[in-house]
Amino acid sequence: xxxxxxxxxxxxxxxxxxxxxxxxxxxxxxxxxxxxxxxxxxxxxxxxxxxxxxxxxxxxxxxxxxxxxxxxxxxxxxxxxxxxxxxxxxxxxxxxxxxxxxxxxxxxxxxxxxxxxxxxxxxxxxxxxxxxxxxxxxxxxxxxxxxxxxxxxxxxxxxxxxxxxxxxxxxxxxxxxxxxxxxxxxxxxxxxxxxxxxxxxxxxxxxxxxxxxxxxxxxxxxxxxxxxxxxxxxxxxxxxxxxxxxxxxxxxxxxxxxxxxxxxxxxxxxxxxxxxxxxxxxxxxxxxxxxxxxxxxxxxxxxxxxxxxxxxxxxxxxxxxxxxxxxxxxxxxxxxxxxxxxxxxxxxxxxxxxxxxxxxxxxxxxxxxxxxxxxxxxxxxxxxxxxxxxxxxxxxxxxxxxxxxxxxxxxxxxxxxxxxxxxxxxxxxxxxxxxxxxxxxxxxxxxxxxxxxxxxxxxxxxxxxxxxxxxxxxxxxxxxxxxxxxxxxxxxxxxxxxxxxxxxxxxxxxxxxxxxxxxxxxxxxxxxxxxxxxxxxxxxxxxxxxxxxxxxxxxxxxxxxxxxxxxxxxxxxxxxxxxxxxxxxxxxxxxxxxxxxxxxxxxxxxxxxxxx
Amino acid sequence: xxxxxxxxxxxxxxxxxxxxxxxxxxxxxxxxxxxxxxxxxxxxxxxxxxxxxxxxxxxxxxxxxxxxxxxxxxxxxxxxxxxxxxxxxxxxxxxxxxxxxxxxxxxxxxxxxxxxxxxxxxxxxxxxxxxxxxxxx
Numbered sequence: 001x002x003x004x005x006x007x008x009x010x011x012x013x014x015x016x017x018x019x020x021x022x023x024x025x026x027x028x029x030x031x032x033x034x035x036x037x038x039x040x041x042x043x044x045x046x047x048x049x050x051x052x053x054x055x056x057x058x059x060x061x062x063x064x065x066x067x068x069x070x071x072x073x074x075x076x077x078x079x080x081x082x083x084x085x086x087x088x089x090x091x092x093x094x095x096x097x098x099x100x101x102x103x104x105x106x107x108x109x110x111x112x113x114x115x116x117x118x119x120x121x122x123x124x125x126x127x128x129x130x131x132x133x134x135x136x137x138x139x140x141x142x143x144x145x146x147x148x149x150x151x152x153x154x155x156x157x158x159x160x161x162x163x164x165x166x167x168x169x170x171x172x173x174x175x176x177x178x179x180x181x182x183x184x185x186x187x188x189x190x191x192x193x194x195x196x197x198x199x200x201x202x203x204x205x206x207x208x209x210x211x212x213x214x215x216x217x218x219x220x221x222x223x224x225x226x227x228x229x230x231x232x233x234x235x236x237x238x239x240x241x242x243x244x245x246x247x248x249x250x251x252x253x254x255x256x257x258x259x260x261x262x263x264x265x266x267x268x269x270x271x272x273x274x275x276x277x278x279x280x281x282x283x284x285x286x287x288x289x290x291x292x293x294x295x296x297x298x299x300x301x302x303x304x305x306x307x308x309x310x311x312x313x314x315x316x317x318x319x320x321x322x323x324x325x326x327x328x329x330x331x332x333x334x335x336x337x338x339x340x341x342x343x344x345x346x347x348x349x350x351x352x353x354x355x356x357x358x359x360x361x362x363x364x365x366x367x368x369x370x371x372x373x374x375x376x377x378x379x380x381x382x383x384x385x386x387x388x389x390x391x392x393x394x395x396x397x398x399x400x401x402x403x404x405x406x407x408x409x410x411x412x413x414x415x416x417x418x419x420x421x422x423x424x425x426x427x428x429x430x431x432x433x434x435x436x437x438x439x440x441x442x443x444x445x446x447x448x449x450x451x452x453x454x455x456x457x458x459x460x461x462x463x464x465x466x467x468x469x470x471x472x473x474x475x476x477x478x479x480x481x482x483x484x485x486x487x488x489x490x491x492x493x494x495x496x497x498x499x500x501x502x503x504x505x506x507x508x509x510x511x512x513x514x515x516x517x518x519x520x521x522x523x524x525x526x527x528x529x530x531x532x533x534x535x536x537x538x539x540x541x542x543x544x545x546x547x548x549x550x551x552x553x554x555x556x557x558x559x560x561x562x563x564x565x566x567x568x569x570x571x572x573x574x575x576x577x578x579x580x581x582x583x584x585x586x587x588x589x590x591x592x593x594x595x596x597x598x599x600x601x602x603x604x605x606x607x608x609x610x611x612x
Numbered sequence: 613x614x615x616x617x618x619x620x621x622x623x624x625x626x627x628x629x630x631x632x633x634x635x636x637x638x639x640x641x642x643x644x645x646x647x648x649x650x651x652x653x654x655x656x657x658x659x660x661x662x663x664x665x666x667x668x669x670x671x672x673x674x675x676x677x678x679x680x681x682x683x684x685x686x687x688x689x690x691x692x693x694x695x696x697x698x699x700x701x702x703x704x705x706x707x708x709x710x711x712x713x714x715x716x717x718x719x720x721x722x723x724x725x726x727x728x729x730x731x732x733x734x735x736x737x738x739x740x741x742x743x744x745x746x747x748x749x
Contacts, residue, residue: 124664208669208672254677499691573691577694
């Protein structure tokens with residue numbers, strides 16, 4: 001550490017023993033030749049006289065060196081200090097437990113488990129289960145033939161030739177079988193064939209199978225939603241592990257499906273559809289389309305079973321449309337409940353003749369027109385209101401455009417592009433316009449819930465969520481419609497839907513089916529559109545049977561009143577207690593409603609006399 | 613003096629090295645433990661998923677209806693079985709006194725089991741429909 005300075009270099013002044021270099025650059029007179037230089041004060045004990053005085057360039061160089069050293073030291077100190085602070089901060093001050101937990105959480109969600117789908121009560125409708133899938137690195141399989149033979153023994157579903165071809169392909173990655181059973185996995189593992197590997201995968205499983213197939217839908221083998229909610233909420237389901245809660249109630253769904261399939265087999269029908277719709281918030285509580293399919297084996301389902309009759313199918317609904325015509329006429333002030341029409345003569349329009357199914361051949365009041373389901377009376381009502389009003393009204397009820405719903409299987413309603421007078425006539429009793437059951441229950445909900453059309457939903461809405469709708473009819477019209485619907489069940493075609501204690505109201509419908517533009521006599525669509533309890537409606541219920549055939553018990557009839565109304569009765573009787581509806585003694589309310597009919601008929605006495 | 617400082621520094625160095633390795637091994641140990649715990653959690657989670665799916669499968673309404681039909685004496689409740697409290701007939705005055713006595717007795721020895729039994733017996737006939745109402749909720 002000493003710097004020797006040669007004699008001739010020495011130009012500095014006298015060493016004063018301090019580590020400091022002499023800044024005064026003191027004179028040559030103190031020069032002490034022959035003494036070694038001991039800078040930096042490392043050897044203070046040595047006689048001060050031995051110090052060398054530096055001067056000039058050397059001194060400058062040393063000074064520069066020293067400042068650099070100090071600067072570097074400072075930088076390093078700061079850096080180490082910062083590292084130290086950060087260390088203390090990381091180890092002692094930060095909540096290390098939380099960060100690691102967060103880390104763990106992200107790790108798990110990175111696993112990409114597809115979220116569950118549950119019903120409104122949390123019953124699992126679709127879930128993802130871990131499975132193993134078998135793949136091969138074909139280059140590593142030593143004896144493809146032996147391997148194919150052994151695998152075929154364990155996987156009888158796979159032809160040996162196919163396995164052999166795959167194993168011989170010398171591809172780096174080839175699927176042999178997706179979603180093995182645990183037993184198969186153990187057996188294949190036991191074979192010990194090199195090149196065979198398992199990959200953990202998720203497989204969609206639907207515990208309730210066909211019961212909710214059309215609402216829930218299904219996924220591809222790679223867990224991509226292909227139908228139903230699985231498709232429309234594909235992104236959401238892949239994104240989170242949170243369950244998606246539907247508005248469906250599995251219990252009510254089961255009751256509806258059971259009653260509909262009972263009616264289907266009783267009347268040898270080709271299909272059926274039904275819905276239960278909450279009129280307060282637009283939730284679809286049950287939605288059934290029969291025949292159904294098992295979503296666990298969706299690949300093998302036939303197209304007819306996969307077809308969702310409740311939302312995708314559009315049908316001419318027949319007489320249930322008379323409810324809308326009546327509501328329109330009442331709301332527009334075209335008629336009042338006390339009015340009526342003479343239905344003696346059939347209506348001729350061009351080449352059509354509109355008759356009644358069971359002609360009364362007399363003056364009928366508005367309630368009676370609905371009770372006896374008179375086509376003639378309804379046509380008179382619609383004609384008095386006019387085509388434009390009818391079109392506007394049906395459009396307000398959402399019957400002329402596809403319903404907005406959380407499914408992609410939504411049917412587009414069919415109606416004449418040019419709405420002529422004859423169309424007004426037929427549409428008034430539900431012919432010449434095809435709508436889906438979903439549109440129908442939504443519109444019917446607006447008729448009975450006080451006049452507000454709500455948006456239908458397949459996703460559960462929170463009980464305190466206030467679902468506002470658009471007003472389509474006045475509260476008073478809605479009240480009148482409720483009474484008229486109840487009268488239909490008390491006295492009219494819907495008598496078989498009268499579930500005691502639950503005040504069912506509604507309207508039957510029977511429509512001949514269209515085939516190649518012609519109506520077919522013996523192929524019809526029998527339906528019932530109702531609501532309950534009529535004093536304060538909670539649910540709209542709808543049942544539709546496709547091509548029922550009359551039986552001995554029904555005297556050969558296969559109309560809505562004989563086929564669909566009993567389904568509604570049993571449905572309401574069974575679901576009423578489940579949804580905690582207190583059965584009401586319908587006597588008092590019914591008396592009040594019947595009073596309406598009595599009054600109307602009393603007044604009608606004069607009217608019918610006048611018309612004769 | 614220098615030697616003391618040197619020894620002190622070397623000791624500090626040795627201690628810190630030992631401490632660093634000690635921590636390192638501890639962390640490794642804990643990480644292994646954590647890995648095992650995570651794997652176990654994952655396994656349990658999967659097991660729970662499978663069991664939940666199975667539970668849902670076993671709770672198919674049609675399956676439950678079938679079981680209920682085979683093993684229970686219950687039938688779907690009818691609207692006529694539900695009676696509102698206001699619709700219950702008034703008790704004869706004599707009977708109502710008896711009822712009050714019983715209520716008093718129950719209140720007196722509330723935790724006593726015999727009291728409970730007598731209440732069930734006494735209330736049996738009339739409270740049955742009410743209880744059904746409760747079950748329907």
